[in-house]
Amino acid sequence: MTSTHIPITSSELANIWNSYQEKSMMMRMLEHFIEHADEEEKQLLLMHYNSAAKTVEVIKSIFQQEGAVIPIGFTESDIHKGVSKLYDYMFNIMYLHMMTKVEMSLYSLFAGMSYRKDILELFIELTAQSQEINKQCTQFLLEKGVLSRPPFVSMPKEVHFIENTAL
Numbered sequence: 221m222t223s224t225h226i227p228i229t230s231s232e233l234a235n236i237w238n239s240y241q242e243k244s245m246m247m248r249m250l251e252h253f254i255e256h257a258d259e260e261e262k263q264l265l266l267m268h269y270n271s272a273a274k275t276v277e278v279i280k281s282i283f284q285q286e287g288a289v290i291p292i293g294f295t296e297s298d299i300h301k302g303v304s305k306l307y308d309y310m311f312n313i314m315y316l317h318m319m320t321k322v323e324m325s326l327y328s329l330f331a332g333m334s335y336r337k338d339i340l341e342l343f344i345e346l347t348a349q350s351q352e353i354n355k356q357c358t359q360f361l362l363e364k365g366v367l368s369r370p371p372f373v374s375m376p377k378e379v380h381f382i383e384n385t386a387l
Contacts (some may be wrong), residue, residue, distance in 0.1 A: 228286055232339045235330040237291055239346070242326075243272045244293030246319060251296075253312035256305040261313055264360060268316055268353050278342060310366045317357035317367075323350035356370045 250269040257265055276293070283290050307315075327350060333345035359368035
């Protein structure tokens with residue numbers, strides 16, 4: 221170890237390991253979705269697939285630089301190609317939409333637990349990527365009319381305070 225090499229912390233190791241597992245799992249799901257997607261859906265799914273594949277390679281590189289074993293993760297042997305579509309209309313984009321919400325939270329948390337510059341920057345970038353994909357999925361699903369929005373509320377016009385607390 222050189223004097224300029226900053227060792228990886230336990231939280232950083234746990235978080236990149238977790239991210240590797242999540243991204244390799246996401247790639248397997250997306251492979252199935254892409255196989256059965258229409259062209260419009262496929263474009264969005266491929267964008268996220270390519271992003272996940274790039275992240276897996278970046279994390280592998282970090283493990284290699286640290287002299288650590290590369291996690292097994294989810295591999296192509298974990299899926300069966302050529303099977304019929306397993307999910308209903310728009311499930312693929314709804315799944316991606318939900319997973320990006322999970323990713324936004326996790327990567328933001330992981331960034332706050334990172335100290336080494338390269339790992340911190342990785343999680344900041346992953347947070348931004350997941351936010352962008354979430355935005356794209358949200359717009360896509362809204363345009364298709366399949367995303368349920370929370371109820372609208374009337375806007376308050378004045379402030380009220382409780383004046384009498386006696387029963």
